[in-house]
Amino acid sequence: MAKAEFTSVTESDFEEKALELFKDQFQNIEVYNAYCQLLKRDPSNVSSLVEIPFLPISFFKSHKVFDKNRKEEGYFMSSGTTAQPNRSKHYYDSLKGYEQSFFTFFEATYGSISDLVLVALLPSYKEQTHSSLIYMVDYLIKKARPGSGYYKLGDQQLTELLTSNQKKLLIGVTYALLDWAENRPMKLQNTIVMETGGMKGRRKEIIRDEVHRQLKAAFGLSTIHSEYGMTELFSQAYSPGEGIFYPAPWMKVLIREAEDPFAISPHEKTGGINIIDLANTHSCAFIATEDLGKTYPNGSFEVLGRFDTAEIRGCNLMMA
Numbered sequence: 001m002a003k004a005e006f007t008s009v010t011e012s013d014f015e016e017k018a019l020e021l022f023k024d025q026f027q028n029i030e031v032y033n034a035y036c037q038l039l040k041r042d043p044s045n046v047s048s049l050v051e052i053p054f055l056p057i058s059f060f061k062s063h064k065v066f067d068k069n070r071k072e073e074g075y076f077m078s079s080g081t082t083a084q085p086n087r088s089k090h091y092y093d094s095l096k097g098y099e100q101s102f103f104t105f106f107e108a109t110y111g112s113i114s115d116l117v118l119v120a121l122l123p124s125y126k127e128q129t130h131s132s133l134i135y136m137v138d139y140l141i142k143k144a145r146p147g148s149g150y151y152k153l154g155d156q157q158l159t160e161l162l163t164s165n166q167k168k169l170l171i172g173v174t175y176a177l178l179d180w181a182e183n184r185p186m187k188l189q190n191t192i193v194m195e196t197g198g199m200k201g202r203r204k205e206i207i208r209d210e211v212h213r214q215l216k217a218a219f220g221l222s223t224i225h226s227e228y229g230m231t232e233l234f235s236q237a238y239s240p241g242e243g244i245f246y247p248a249p250w251m252k253v254l255i256r257e258a259e260d261p262f263a264i265s266p267h268e269k270t271g272g273i274n275i276i277d278l279a280n281t282h283s284c285a286f287i288a289t290e291d292l293g294k295t296y297p298n299g300s301f302e303v304l305g306r307f308d309t310a311e312i313r314g315c316n317l318m319m320a
Contacts, residue, residue, distance in 0.1 A: 006097075006250040006278040007104050011299075014252060015049050018276055021285050022052050031055075031063040032284050039262070049254065050264040054274040054288035060088035060232050067093075067282040077130035078231040088231050090132065093282055101234045101279040102136045105248040109238050110169065110192070118144040119151055119161065121172030121180070122196075132231050133196065137171060153180050162188050169194060171227065174211055181218030194225040194238075208243050208303075228303060232287055234279035237301070244300050250278040253301040255294055270294050270304060 009017050023043040025032055032055055036042060041053045059065055066072060070093045078088040092098065107113060120137050128134045141148045145166070151158040153176065162168065168191045172180075177195055193215060212224040223241030237247035247253060255271040257263040265271040273291040280287075295301045 006281065007100060009250045009278055011249070014250075014278075017278055018049055018052065018252075018285070019043075019046070021278060021281070022046060025067070025284060025286075028067045028069055029065060029284055030068055031059055031065055032286075035059070049252070049276065052276075052286050053262075054254075054256070054286045055284045056288045057088070057230075057232055057290060059284075060090060061086045064089070064091060065232075065284050066091040070282050075130065076132040076135070076231050079128070079131060090231050090233075090283055092234075095135075097279055097281060098132070098135070098234045099139060101248065101250070102236060103139070105236060105238075106140065109246075113140055113143045114145065115167060116144050116148075117146075117161065117166050117168040118148040119158065119168055119170040120149065121153070121170065121176045122150060132234075133229065136229075136236075153184065159184075159186065162186070162191055165190055168192070171196065173197065177215055178211065181215050185218035187220035191219075191221075192225055193219060193221060194227055196227050196229075212241075212243075230289070232280075232283075233275065233277045235277045243302055244296075245303065246300050248279075252276045252299070253293070253295055255301075256288065258292075261288065265294075267295050267297050272307065273301070273303070 005017070026036055026043055027033070035055055036053045039053050041051065046052055055065070072091040073093050073095070075092065076090045110116065118137070118141050120141065122134060122137060141150075147161055147166070162170065163186065170191055171194045174195045174197055177193065195211065195215070208226070215224045216222065225241065226239040226243065226245065227236055228239070228245050229236040233251075235248045235251040237245040237251065237253075239245045252275070254274040254276070255265040255269065256274050257265050258271045261272065264274075270292060271294070273289045273293045275287050275289060277285050277287070290307050291303050292305045292307060293301050293303045
């Protein structure tokens with residue numbers, strides 16, 4: 001499937017496009033082919049979404065998950081520290097597909113970026129040249145209203161901006177938002193606050209409901225938004241509150257049984273999160289993550305935690 005096609009995918013043809021992409025990636029991504037062969041799955045006996053093999057996300061750490069017929073332009077790398085030498089790499093042959101995916105869905109969710117001031121409590125892109133999150137935020141900042149940019153806690157300009165009447169979206173790593181909430185609570189005006197993940201060793205882990213409770217109380221807000229994405233994906237899901245995420249139309253979440261990783265669970269049953277990301281045209285589009293969650297009939301999903309064996313990882317380590 002060509003890069004230009006995935007944003008036109010609809011619910012009615014999603015399965016057809018996914019099976020088409022599975023056939024292509026089975027043939028052209030060597031590690032995925034080997035994995036499918038071990039499971040005795042191939043295009044001749046896979047005819048539905050639930051039959052497609054999902055590659056464990058750990059393979060992005062140990063193998064080059066990329067179309068053998070393509071030449072990579074670069075890669076994104078998961079955040080980490082020097083104590084974590086094995087970090088995931090997501091190779092790409094062009095950034096146009098990634099830009100098309102995140103920009104199209106962001107504007108579909110939040111409206112024109114040119115109407116927003118985008119405030120980022122994140123390290124700058126120059127400091128994290130292989131971060132897919134920072135690449136996305138940096139791209140959006142350049143298209144947003146004047147005043148958009150990266151800020152640090154305590155900046156007077158940040159305080160003035162967030163108490164102004166301009167329409168704003170503040171995106172930040174969770175522990176930084178909590179630090180701010182504790183030390184500088186203030187009533188925010190016309191601002192959407194979006195958190196991107198957990199503590200990643202910087203603070204004690206607490207459940208999302210408690211994070212949102214503290215942030216809402218500190219900033220005088222009725223809801224806190226969340227972003228769900230990862231290095232290994234080219235697409236995101238957003239939650240407008242209550243921890244319920246809505247993925248891009250070309251992204252679908254399935255839940256695998258906790259005791260049988262090759263069986264798909266029904267809606268509203270907790271298990272491992274599997275993701276189909278049709279924007280991953282030349283890396284694997286079918287990924288078994290280390291997150292726990294459950295889905296709902298309308299396509300939304302919750303993230304309830306991580307498997308105990310999963311390593312601490314994620315965007316917050318970029319500030320370590």
